[in-house]
Amino acid sequence: MEGQLETLWKDIRDELRQEVPDFKFHIWLEPLEPAGMAGGTLYLRAPEHIRTSVAERYLPLLRRVAERCAGSPLTLEVVGEGWEPPTQRDPAEPPPGREPGLNPKYSFEQFVIGEGNRMAHAAALAAAEMPAQAYNPLFLHGPPGLGKTHLLHAIGRYVHRYGGGMRVRYATIEEFTSEFVGAVRERRTDGFKDSFRSADVVLIDDVQFLAGRERTREEFFHTFNALLDSGRQLVLTSDRPPEELRDLEDRLAERFRSGLVVELEPPGSDVREAILAKRALLDGVDVAPEVLSEIAKTVTSSVRALEGALIRVVAYASLRGQDPTPALVRHVLRRLGARTHTERCEIADIVDAAAREFGVERAAVLARDRRPGVSNARQVAMYLARELTDHSLPEIGRGFGGRNHTTVMHAINRIGEALRTDAALRDAVDNLRGQLARPA
Numbered sequence: 001m002e003g004q005l006e007t008l009w010k011d012i013r014d015e016l017r018q019e020v021p022d023f024k025f026h027i028w029l030e031p032l033e034p035a036g037m038a039g040g041t042l043y044l045r046a047p048e049h050i051r052t053s054v055a056e057r058y059l060p061l062l063r064r065v066a067e068r069c070a071g072s073p074l075t076l077e078v079v080g081e082g083w084e085p086p087t088q089r090d091p092a093e094p095p096p097g098r099e100p101g102l103n104p105k106y107s108f109e110q111f112v113i114g115e116g117n118r119m120a121h122a123a124a125l126a127a128a129e130m131p132a133q134a135y136n137p138l139f140l141h142g143p144p145g146l147g148k149t150h151l152l153h154a155i156g157r158y159v160h161r162y163g164g165g166m167r168v169r170y171a172t173i174e175e176f177t178s179e180f181v182g183a184v185r186e187r188r189t190d191g192f193k194d195s196f197r198s199a200d201v202v203l204i205d206d207v208q209f210l211a212g213r214e215r216t217r218e219e220f221f222h223t224f225n226a227l228l229d230s231g232r233q234l235v236l237t238s239d240r241p242p243e244e245l246r247d248l249e250d251r252l253a254e255r256f257r258s259g260l261v262v263e264l265e266p267p268g269s270d271v272r273e274a275i276l277a278k279r280a281l282l283d284g285v286d287v288a289p290e291v292l293s294e295i296a297k298t299v300t301s302s303v304r305a306l307e308g309a310l311i312r313v314v315a316y317a318s319l320r321g322q323d324p325t326p327a328l329v330r331h332v333l334r335r336l337g338a339r340t341h342t343e344r345c346e347i348a349d350i351v352d353a354a355a356r357e358f359g360v361e362r363a364a365v366l367a368r369d370r371r372p373g374v375s376n377a378r379q380v381a382m383y384l385a386r387e388l389t390d391h392s393l394p395e396i397g398r399g400f401g402g403r404n405h406t407t408v409m410h411a412i413n414r415i416g417e418a419l420r421t422d423a424a425l426r427d428a429v430d431n432l433r434g435q436l437a438r439p440a
Helices: 002-019 022-029 048-070 118-129 148-162 173-186 189-197 214-229 250-256 269-283 289-298 303-319 326-335 347-358 362-366 372-388 393-399 405-418 423-437
Strands: 033-038 041-045 075-079 138-141 168-172 201-205 233-238 260-263
Touching (some): 048 075, 048 269, 148 201, 173 214, 269 303, 289 303, 289 326, 347 362, 347 393, 347 423, 372 393
Parallel strands (some): 138 233, 138 260, 201 233
16 A cells, blocks of 8 residues: 555656646645545645645645546645544444535634725625625625635635535636536536535635636526525635626626625735734744744735745745744845735736847737747746746636647746756846846
8 A cells, every 4th residue: 555655646746746837846845745545535744834835725736636646536635744644434434524625724713804804804704604694695806815715715614614514615717617618528517517506605716717718607607596596605706896807798797796795905014914923823833023024024915925925934944944034034035036015926017027038029929929039938928927926827828818728837847947957048037037026
């Protein structure tokens, strides 16, 4: 069994290398080790200083790759260094209740409330306490990284725990689309519909990506109606309000507006410090208040960026046997190209910067122009989009004129390899990182 586990993990690691940029693989995924396998669950052991971040950021990716390599459904858990294999249960004993698809780190207790998210938190809690009675549908919107997904998972976990057996279904629009396409291909659409429409609480993340998907949009519209008509709770998130969702039918946008629409705004400095303090406490990391204050002052874009900055600083200090200090914060975040203002680095920013750096037209980067200079600029921009944004490969592909994720992966791998030997390319990429990290 141990040999099989090592072989499986080797296959998983090889695929993970192809899925993420090298620097992310070395920081977050290379330190993982297989701890054991029991009852269809693969346990991965992670160092304490990265365990929480790996579970929050990479668990869906790890699960997808593991299932692909194993050829069968798997559950994954990221465990600490002191973890011991679970004791064997009586086969007749039912498994303990689980929260399928829900992140155990996202709860209402762990959500830090401030002026920018107070109403969203209250509305989400009300929807969890009284499904389909308080706000239905509930539509949460705001820039990435402000806690929308956290609140979705918190609702699901609350209902799972206190809802008296109510069923919860969580999915991103990417997952909804993938399942729908698979169901159509395999002629099992009834099962697909039932998996969503039979749930008591349905949580859908990133509905902005419905745009441009006509068949998925049609199915989602009917699912939406069926849920509301049958008295089920529906909670949606988006990076913008319903009226700003382009290429979305008016009837669907109108449905989104029919309940409560709430915006989340970036946190103020005091809230940012509180978020960092809570994250440090939950992770068991001893960090001085002045260090947290320096991170909060430097990183202002999102909660996700804040927590990432804290992990970077702690990991950097730990690897060098130093204590985190404000000076170290400034050094690490400048060195790693931290975005230090409220404007997020997005795909459009990267395309503009790459076009200028390589002296090509922006439109050519997004078009099907295969000239070497344009192609190189495009691939560098894709590489940086993977490194500097939180977008998935399909999302990056859509941002580059509707290319598919395999094209994006090819570009990332090519540039990653070229950077090892091409000094001129390294200089250009470093220059772009500096431009994109500089305050606007």
